[in-house]
Amino acid sequence: MVRTKEELRKIKKQKFLKVSETLRVCDSCEYRGLVMTGDSSQIKELVESICGGCPNYKRMRSVGDELWHTDTNIEAILEKKQEITTQEILTLLEEGVTKKKIREALGIHSAIEFREFILTIANK
Structure with missing residues (x-):
């Protein structure tokens, strides 16, 4: 089943809602005051700790x-x-999508076959 852009956007929106829910939990956390203080250059380490x-x-x-x-x-x-x-x-490659991911999407199992395919389209 191929998902449309609209369906993919809906999935992404659901992920944003999950982040929003977790932030509400963080807002009521007893450690919130400790995390929200300090200088911003050290905040990541502080939050992680x-x-x-x-x-x-x-x-x-x-x-x-x-x-x-x-x-x-x-x-x-x-x-x-x-x-x-x-x-x-070609757009996917320019955007940094891995060849493996593209190969899997196309259903090409052989890396060698995919490499030959890429060379063919690159020479067009």
Whole structure:
């Protein structure tokens, strides 16, 4: 099942809502005052040392990392599977999408076969 851009955006919105929920938990945390003080150059280390073991913090970091590394346009192209155009493949490569990820989306199992395919389209 290929997901549309709209469906991918909805998934992304749900992830933002999860982050929002975790922030509400953080707002009521007894350590909030400790984390929100200090100079900004040390805040990351401070937060990690105080909040690093908290399951809520871990959940927020996990969802945050997913959001940070998610581009709806790139996901929509990858969702097209074998329908990805040559130009879209070149765009994915320019955007830094790994060859493995593109190869998997296209359903090409052999890295050698994919390399030959890339050379063919690059020479067009």
